[in-house]
Amino acid sequence: MAHRLLRDREAEGWESAEFPIVCETCLGPNPYLRMTRAEFDKECKICTRPFTVFRWRPGQDARCKKTEICQTCARAKNVCQTCVLDLDYQVPVQVRDHALGEEATRLPQSEVNREYYVQNLEKSIASGEFDAQNKNRARPSELLSQLQRSGPMYHRNKAKICSFFVKGCCNRGSECPFRHELPQEVYKDESLAKQNIKDRYHGVNDPVAAKMISRARGMPSLLDFPEDVTICxxxxxxxxxxxxxxxxxxxxxxxxxxxxxxxxxxxxxxxxxxxxxxxxxxxxxxxxxxxxxxxxxxxxxxxxxxxxxxxxxxx
Structure with a gap:
């Protein structure tokens, strides 16, 4: 990223935002939120362009959160800048695309083609053409209605459990940023260990999405005809x-x-x-x-x- 600091920010079209695009879960329940803003602080983990990074703490017992991708990439997939889940249904992109019958799209691999693609995307968003095209998207399917989250899941913001506390050797006390409690149950799903933000964003090889889709196949449909023929x-x-x-x-x-x-x-x-x-x-x-x-x-x-x-x- 160092070589990019010598470039003209306006000519490159680097992002300068005033407020992040985040979901209600990541934002937290506190209406009086303190948030820091760092302009051109990090590279977007998808398009690798510098963008404005926001940092905040969603709650007293929550861990600090920050935006991971730029707003252009977030708008392109209609996802949260932090958790990269769909803003409307709070499900992974792969689940949403599977339910809507849409194919996964990837950004170009080379830096030149990637920046050209993102610049055209920004022009489309600025002109309103992108929003007009999205209005014609397929309506939600029953599968998506079954898998969507009905409300914010604030427990996702909890700090991780302190491994030193579990071993009985944490000396930070109240200043420790991790939770001081013992895990209630030991459950490890090896398939969920290999996750990365790019696969989550592009909607491919996402183990969380694969697990949700697999579970949904075994769920009964809410509109399956009931056996009682008197029900009308x-x-x-x-x-x-x-x-x-x-x-x-x-x-x-x-x-x-x-x-x-x-x-x-x-x-x-x-x-x-x-x-x-x-x-x-x-x-x-x-x-x-x-x-x-x-x-x-x-x-x-x-x-x-x-x-x-x-x-x-x-x-």
Whole structure:
């Protein structure tokens, strides 16, 4: 990187950002966060260009975190600059691309071709062409809906366990940046030991993603037809607050599959139960949403079969 310090920063188009592109998990739960900013401090681990590095501590018991890749590379894959997971679904790039049926793309290997590729990418982002192309991407599949994280996972920010404390010989006391506690269980997955940020970013040879995809293949589909043929009700979850999706909106959407006998919506639980007239209509609705998921008025909702009523009036 030393030879690059002699270059013209503006001519090279080096990144100078005011705030990082990070996920909620990496940012942490504290709204009053102290963050340092170092301009052109490190090379991006993907495109190797100097970029602005941000450092912060997500919580009192968390380890310090910093951005690892530049914002151009982060926008290209829609990933967090720190953990390199997808910003929308909090899953590895390989899992997202597998669920959407997209092929993995790699940056050119040579420095000249790589910088040319990144410069064209920056122009595309600045002109808005890149965002316009991404709007036409395939809608999320049911597999992606099953694997996505429902909320931030702050436990990922915890400091590592102090190995010297485990051996009983740590003399740092309260100043030790690692956790002073004994591991609860000994579990080692050798396949997860070989991880690198480039494979995670490009979506290839990612052991974490491979494990998630393998586990998902054994998961039952939420829209598999239930054995009880009397079930004609679909459960709709994740309805946004504020009346953004009304009962009439749900009626208009499901009416395309046949007669809707009843709709019961709960504002408190942000869900609804849609009962169709026949089982065949309900199966057609489930079949139509199996690949693309349920989207009403631009909002992504969760769809699954309703459960049979319990004897004695339970719903």
């Amino acid at each position: 009700t679909m459960y709709v979850g994740g309805i946004p607050e504020g009346g953004l999706v009304s009962e009439q909106d749900l009626l208009d959407h499901f009416y395309a599959f046949g007669e809707v006998k009843a709709i019961r919506k709960s504002e408190a639980k942000r869900c609804a139960f849609v009962t169709l007239a026949t089982r065949a209509m309900a199966e057609e609705a489930a079949r139509s949403h199996a690949q693309t998921g349920l989207h009403v008025k631009g909002h992504k909702l969760r769809l699954m079969w309703g459960r049979p009523r319990k004897e004695g009036g339970g719903g």
